[in-house]
Amino acid sequence: MKQMLQYLKAYKKESVIAPLFKMLEASFELLVPIVMANIIDVGIQNGDKSYIWRMCALMIGLGVLGLVCSLTAQYFAAKAAMGFGTALRKALFGHINSLSYNELDQIGTPTLITRMTSDVNQAQTGVNMMLRLFLRSPFIVIGAVMMAFTISAKLTIIxxxxxxxxxxxxxxIMRITVPIYKKVQSILDQIVLHTRENYVGARVVRAFSREKDETEQFNEISGSLKDTQLYAGKISALMNPVTYVMVNIAILCILWFGGWQVQIGSVSQGEIVALVNYMNQILLALVALANLIVAVTRALACAIRINEVFQVNSSMEEGTKEGTKESGKSRVAFDHVTFTYGGAQEASLMDISFFAMPGETIGIIGGTGSGKSTLVNLIPRFYDATEGSVTVDGQDVKTYTFQHLREKIGVVPQKAVLFLGTIRSNLQWRKKDAKESELWKALQIAQAEEVVKKKQKGLDEKVETGGRNFSGGQRQRLTIARALVGEPDILILDDSASALDFATDAALRRSIKENTKKATVFLVSQRAATVKNADQILVLDDGKLVGKGTHEELLKNCNVYKEICMSQFSSQEVAQL
Ligand SMILES: Nc1ncnc2c1ncn2[C@@H]1O[C@H](COP(=O)(O)OP(=O)(O)OP(=O)(O)O)[C@@H](O)[C@H]1O
Incomplete structure (x- = not known):
């Protein structure tokens, strides 16, 4: 909670003014029954019309003042709560971005989305209500009891x-409902998870005619959300009848015992009306307090979930060095590297050693799940090696600042993702000030020149979220171009040509070789044809490096490589390769 309150720090003034004005409003409200009592006891009893008019004007005045105070409090509470929400959201977004893949894998995207959106909103609502009602409701309850005491000590017993x-x-009632509201938030997580999975994989769902099953599953989760909320709602609905019955019994008692007091002349009729008013004020204040407690408990549950994310620290410590380039040194070197994913039983990479020189092309081949992507992910430090070391330009990757390390590397991930914007804005991700000529050069190398030229607005053509207005092959070429802008020292193509036809794939490799002579290129692929011309091919099998060398060398001495080639080409073709 303390940690959460730091986001209100910038709104200290608003956080004090809002409750103060709410208390001022409450004070005016507490005066109204007294004025009412005077109208009855003095004005009506003496038939003094001008007194009645004056008192009515006073009541209206109190009402207007109360409204002004309430609006002022509302304004400052909203300002503080919005500011709190914005600061919290910013901090959470920044924190999530600072986490490494290891932590992100473990927490999971759907719950991060709920925490970032719904939970932050609930926390913001909690702060708003807290500022407005935390002092006001108890103030009204205590104030009304004290005012009743000034009227009649005996009737105050009621x-x-x-x-x-x-x-x-x-x-x-709240003891039952509050835990249910906490449960609602975790069901919301499941809804986000299901919705996200369903929308991301919408085509697959349709291809397998799973719409009905998916809808049924979704209905089941949203039905459980409805049932849970309905149950909480039904119990909460008891609040009004139960409390109103109790208050009305109390009012009956006031009228009954008050009647006796009026008869013996110790209390006036106007004062009885004032006491009834105070009882009603107490009821409303207690119901508001109950709503406040529900909102604050919900907000607290959300704050705990948000805090859980803040408490996860990145397992990666950022280095401080910029790095230098010494000639003659390997550009990338793996020294007895072993890697195990967080929570996994077995290592995904075992004792991998190799080095790559500037200008070399390294092919990485192996079956599905053999560890190819995992290996290249260690170079830009998406993950840290569990054992051994990874060096870039002779320096351990852990010693670099993230910016300096990643500036050296152009990554084309397996899944071609573009971002909302234009082709130009997407291509400028590695180098913000890249000139038009640099962008076209990258597009030309990536075989994407035609793709952009065919678009009406060229480089300024709009890119929808995820790049959904481009085909899979077009997206892949554009992501390759994006990685080439700024001429990285290391280029990682993680199965990035899978959606390209063989001719384009071959043209792409040729073009990369000719145009990025100084760069070290990592070509990850399951196709032997893609890696066969590499200067060095690494063959992975179940996380182990089972072969290292040129295509010819591996054909002679690496059975796994030979098997891969045989499975993709006839023996005659293999002999000619
Ligand atoms: N985020 C992760 N968490 C846990 N295990 C993972 C994770 N990513 C991959 N793995 C496991 O690590 C192993 C290697 O996966 P990797 O993605 O590196 O294989 P790959 O050779 O690139 O496969 P493919 O050619 O199918 O892309 C697999 O057994 C996989 O199940």
Whole structure:
């Protein structure tokens, strides 16, 4: 909670003004029954019309003042709560971005989305209500009891019995509903998970005619959300009848016992009306307090979920060096590298050693799940090696600042993702100030020149979220171009040509070789044809490096490589390769 409150720091003034004005409003509200009593006891009893008019004007004045105070409080509370929400959202977004893949894998994207959106909103609502009602409701309850005491000490006994009983009833109802509201938030997580999976894989769902099953599954989760909320709602709905019955019994008691007091002349008729008003004010204040407690408990549950994310620290410590380039040194070197994913039982890479010189092309081949992507992910430090070391330009990757390390590397991930914007804005991700000529050069190398030229607005053509207005092959070429802008020292193509036809794939490799002579290129592929011309081919099998050398060398001495080639070409073709 303390950690959460730091986001209100910039709104100290607003956080004080809002409750103060709410208390001022409450003070005016507490005066109204007294004025009312005077109208009855003095104005009506003496038939003094001008007194009645004056008192009515006073009541209107109190109402207007109360409204002004309430609006002022509302304004400052909203300002503080919005500011709190914005600061919290910013901090959470920054923190999530600072986490390494290891932590992101473990927390999971759907729950991060719920925490970033719905949970932050709930926390913001909690702060808003807290600022407005935290002091006001108890102030009204205590104030009304004290005002009743000034009218009649004897009749105040009814208040002293009724208030704790109403409070107890509200507490019992809330004891059941509050845990249910906490459960609602975790069901929302499941809804986000299901929706996301369904929308991302919409085509697959349709291809397998799974719409009905998916809809049924979704209905089941949203039905459980509905049932849970309905249950909480039904119990909460008891709040009004139960409390109103209790208050009305209390009012009956005031009228009954008050009637006797009026007869013996110790209390006036106007004062009885004032006491009834105070009882009603107490009821409303207690119901508002109950709503406040529900909102604050919900906000607290959300704050705990947000805090859980803040408490996850990146397992990666950023280095401080910029790095230098020494000639004659390997550009990338793996020294006895072993890597195990967080929570996994077995290592995905075992004792991998190799080095790559500037200008070399390294092919990485192996079956599905053999560890190819995992290997290249260690170079830009998406993950850290569990054992051994990875060096870039002779320096351990852990010693670099993230910016300097990643500036050296152009990555084309397996899944071609573009971002909302234009082709130009997407291509400028590695180099913000890249000139038009640089962009076209990258597009030309990536065989994407035609793709852009065919678009009406060229480089300024709009890219929809995820690049959904481009075909799979077009997206792949554009992501390759994006990685080439700024001429990286290391280029990683993680199965990035899978959606390209063989001719384009071959043209792409040729073009990369000719145009990026100084760069070290990592070509990850399951196709032997893609890696066969590489200067060095690494063959992975179940996380182990089972072969290292040129195509010819591997054909002679690496059975796994030979098997891969045989499975993709006839023996005659293999002999000619
Ligand atoms: N985020 C992850 N968390 C846990 N295990 C993972 C994760 N990513 C990959 N793995 C496991 O690590 C192993 C190697 O996966 P990797 O993605 O490196 O294989 P790959 O050779 O690139 O496969 P493919 O050619 O199918 O892309 C697999 O057994 C996989 O299940």
């Amino acid at each position: 208040f002293l019995i009724a208030v704790p009983l109403i409070g107890l009833a509200i507490y019992l």
